[in-house]
Amino acid sequence: MARNGVISRRMRSDKVEGFEISAMDSHKEVHVLAVDDSLVDRKVIERLLKISSCKVTAVDSGRRALQFLGIDEEKKSVGFDGLKVDLIITDYCMPGMTGYELLKKIKESSALREIPVVIMSSENILTRIDRCLEEGAEDFIVKPVKLSDVKRLRDYMRREDKNGSENRGGIVNKRKLRETSDPSLSSSPPSNSSSSTSTSPSSSSSSSSSSSSSSGELDSPTRRLKMTNGDL
Amino acid sequence: MRDIRRSGRRDSTRGERKYGLFQVISPSRSAKTGLPLWLLGLGVDRLRTDMSRLLALLFHQGVLDEQFLQLQQLQDESCPNFVSEVINIYFHESEKLLRNLRGLLSDREFSDYKKMGIHLNQFMGSSSSIGAKRVRNVCVAFRAASEQNNRAGCLRALELLEHEYCYLKNKLHEFFQIEQQRVLAAGVRYPIQN
Numbered sequence: 001m002a003r004n005g006v007i008s009r010r011m012r013s014d015k016v017e018g019f020e021i022s023a024m025d026s027h028k029e030v031h032v033l034a035v036d037d038s039l040v041d042r043k044v045i046e047r048l049l050k051i052s053s054c055k056v057t058a059v060d061s062g063r064r065a066l067q068f069l070g071i072d073e074e075k076k077s078v079g080f081d082g083l084k085v086d087l088i089i090t091d092y093c094m095p096g097m098t099g100y101e102l103l104k105k106i107k108e109s110s111a112l113r114e115i116p117v118v119i120m121s122s123e124n125i126l127t128r129i130d131r132c133l134e135e136g137a138e139d140f141i142v143k144p145v146k147l148s149d150v151k152r153l154r155d156y157m158r159r160e161d162k163n164g165s166e167n168r169g170g171i172v173n174k175r176k177l178r179e180t181s182d183p184s185l186s187s188s189p190p191s192n193s194s195s196s197t198s199t200s201p202s203s204s205s206s207s208s209s210s211s212s213s214s215s216g217e218l219d220s221p222t223r224r225l226k227m228t229n230g231d232l
Numbered sequence: 233m234r235d236i237r238r239s240g241r242r243d244s245t246r247g248e249r250k251y252g253l254f255q256v257i258s259p260s261r262s263a264k265t266g267l268p269l270w271l272l273g274l275g276v277d278r279l280r281t282d283m284s285r286l287l288a289l290l291f292h293q294g295v296l297d298e299q300f301l302q303l304q305q306l307q308d309e310s311c312p313n314f315v316s317e318v319i320n321i322y323f324h325e326s327e328k329l330l331r332n333l334r335g336l337l338s339d340r341e342f343s344d345y346k347k348m349g350i351h352l353n354q355f356m357g358s359s360s361s362i363g364a365k366r367v368r369n370v371c372v373a374f375r376a377a378s379e380q381n382n383r384a385g386c387l388r389a390l391e392l393l394e395h396e397y398c399y400l401k402n403k404l405h406e407f408f409q410i411e412q413q414r415v416l417a418a419g420v421r422y423p424i425q426n
Contacts, residue, residue, distance in 0.1 A: 040325060040358040043318050047306045093353060122357045144299045144361045147306075 030157050031055040035065045035090035035102065036120070041143070045089065045120075048150045057085075062097030062105075065090065071109055085115055086157050089141075092121035092128065100132060107136045116156055120145060279414035286407055293366075295400055300363030316408050322362050326397060329355045333390055337383070345378045348386070352378065355393075367396050 032054045034045045042058045049056045059065050069085060088106065092099040099119050107113045116138040121128065129140045138156060141149050290296040307314040329351050336348050352375045359368040370393045377385030 038325075038354065038358055038361070040318060040322050041361050043321060044303070044306075044361050047311065047314060051306055051308075093357075095350075122353075122360055143357065144302070144363070146299075146302050 029053060029055045030086045030154065031057070031084060032087045032089060033065060033068060033085045034058040035060075035062060035088065035094070035099065037061060037091065037094045041091065041120075041145075045145055048145060048147060049089075052147070052150045052154055054087075054150075054154070062090070062094060062099070062102035065102060066105060069106070069112055071105070071112065087116050087118065087138075087153060089118045089120060089153070092119050092123075092132070100128075100135065103132060103135050103137055118153060276414055276417045279410055279417060283407065283410050283414065286403070286410065290403055295364070295366050295396075295403065297363045297365040299361065303362060316411075319362060319404055319408075322358055322364075323401060325358060326355060326367075330390075330394060330397065333393075337387055337390055342383065343381075345381055348378045349375060364400055367393065367400055370396050 030053075032049050034042065034049065034056055036042045036045060036058070037060050039060075042060065046056045046058045057068060059068060065088070069088075088102075090099040090102055097105075099121075103117050103119065106115065106117055113136070117136070118139045118141060119132045119137050120141045120143055122143040124142045132140055139153070287296070287300075303315050303318060332351050333348060336342055336344065336351075352371050356368050356371040356375070359365075359371060370389060374386060374389035374393060377389050
């Protein structure tokens with residue numbers, strides 16, 4: 001079914017009583033809110049998510065994202081009007097409100113801060129990545145986004161669900177879990193991330209997926225960096 | 233392979249078309265190519281080879297990278313035109329951006345390099361999302377010239393960008409044309425039963 005980037009207005013019509021926060025209660029499918037001002041990128045991310053069995057709502061600005069989530073500049077009231085969002089994935093560089101500003105607004109909201117937020121950017125600037133992570137972003141993906149990236153995101157959401165409603169605690173536990181499983185964790189990116197700069201078509205998702213099993217907190221975003229010089 | 237289900241038989245006066253559903257009919261001819269339909273169906277393989285060869289060339293030249301393959305992986309029966317849809321959006325947006333860039337640089341008094349940077353970032357982003365490697369790389373160089381407020385450098389980069397974009401567009405059109413033919417030919421070989 002072809003979908004354009006227009007937000008669904010259905011949210012206002014249904015109000016669900018006694019709605020629970022925990023992720024996969026009433027929905028089998030994960031619902032992702034994708035935010036990107038580029039139509040090309042919206043189409044691609046939408047398709048990537050749909051093919052990974054996610055429900056997608058794609059919007060073209062941070063403002064629209066906040067409207068969809070139920071917080072607007074004017075109103076302070078929040079309502080999960082039937083359409084619960086399990087993950088927000090947003091571009092960093094957008095006119096008006098950047099992805100970083102959107103992230104901050106979401107983390108400032110008591111009702112929305114539990115939702116994991118992932119930032120996408122075509123630039124792999126370390127300070128930018130650090131800033132986003134510090135602000136509470138779940139992960140940082142360097143564009144172009146691939147299927148392997150989306151698959152990794154799905155794992156976050158499932159793991160969050162297992163931890164139940166204590167999502168905040170869940171996130172911390174999850175990171176600690178990953179850290180302990182990889183004792184050789186260091187702050188510099190692993191060398192296999194540099195292979196994704198190769199020009200041959202055969203090395204598509206090999207680098208990302210091979211390192212995902214032994215990743216730790218710092219590995220997760222930094223290994224996505226397409227670095228040309230492996231400085232280890 | 234005789235297709236008795238969907239093919240019609242034109243009689244010699246090129247008048248009415250008769251459909252022989254359960255009888256074996258003599259090999260019918262495609263009106264356009266004059267080839268027997270069954271031979272047209274066999275052309276699928278040749279067309280598929282042509283597509284692969286074109287893609288291989290484009291990869292070799294660095295015009296496309298693996299992100300294009302990723303797009304192809306997102307195409308299936310439920311979304312059979314995904315790649316061409318995205319690429320067409322890309323063409324539409326790119327041409328707008330190129331017009332904007334050309335417009336900015338035509339102004340001899342031009343100084344809004346920041347605006348140019350914004351256009352370039354957009355162009356870079358969408359190009360990388362569809363795997364247009366060479367176009368994206370020219371954008372990077374263009375942006376560097378823009379950051380140095382180097383108008384002459386920007387003009388040169390714009391020329392190169394327009395050239396690379398044209399080449400990409402022509403090749404991708406060629407690619408989609410072959411794909412269309414392949415789909416048609418495959419439809420002849422494996423027609424849909426009603």
